[in-house]
Amino acid sequence: MDTLAPGILLIADPFLKDPNFARTVVLLCEHQEEGSFGFVVNRQFEQKLDELIPAVLTPNIPVFFGGPVQMDTIHFIHQLPDLIEGGSEVFPGIYWGGDFAAVVELINAGVLDLQKIKFFIGYSGWSSGQLEGELTEKSWIISSINPPVLFSGDEQEIWKQSLQDKGTNFAMMANFPIDPSLN
Template identity: 85%
Template sequence: MEQLAPGILLIADPFLKDPNFARTVVLLCEHQEEGSFGFVVNRPFDHKLDELIPAVLTPNIPVFYGGPVQLDTIHFIHQIPDLIEGGFEVIPGLYWGGDFATVVELINRGELDLQKIKFFIGYSGWASGQLEGEFNEKSWILSGINPPLLFNGNEEEIWKQSLQKLGNNFAMMANFPIDPSLN
């Protein structure tokens, strides 16, 4: 049984109705008594990074909807701490944040492996005790992280693949309809 902790994936229960989190997978980056935060990793945002940050010269770098909090902020996770200093290590080999000016410079020079970095607008946040309450209400299914899944570019499948990885009962849930009353 996984516990709430940095690096855990929060997989939305198939029947979770909250429009911010229906059929999402959230990477939990921090979990403390004061609260928790993370990023929805499987919901593409409708603008690219160069549209949001004019200093970025490379077009078509995807941005993801990290969650409903502070939609005026850009965040990122990555696997390249040797190039991007100042990041917080979520789990070994996976980092949140770092020097954004360096990221922009590396992108513009074509020196950043875009398969090892993921950008988010906004984030998902929970006040003290809130995430535990949602977990106890069965809103979330916990899973260990699979970093290649986060960066594979097939966001539409992350929710299903995360459930399938957990085994038979969960794999079956991956095929549940969004609204069973419509069957």
């Protein structure tokens, strides 16, 4: 698989130095000629959802650093299309966005399965041709999505597991040191 499309994962090369994306996995939600965007799915943000959105009454719902663009926006992906209207399907059974006010109501009512939704502050964006250039530079490894890993709740393992899911050649990369010069 080497085609950019919604629903694929961009796994950061083990030696990618950009601090925003080192050892990250990005779920690509949109890819068009004008540009692309997605969310880093494995880097937890320091604040919780109720700290960012006062209308949320349930404490300790994690928020993830979606990327460095528009850090004043909240986004979400989910597996709950029957409860959350207006989402865009980015992969079979995985949706981006929808009616945020309804999400807040469902959280406050205690009826939303929090294992099937993930919130992000900011997003990752690329202008026309930028992501293709980064692929040419081998900054990213393209992979198919593994929904259970994406929503596993074990963010520390998503990068390693995504590499291991690609097979033996990539599984070895999952254990590369962060800075090989320290070896």
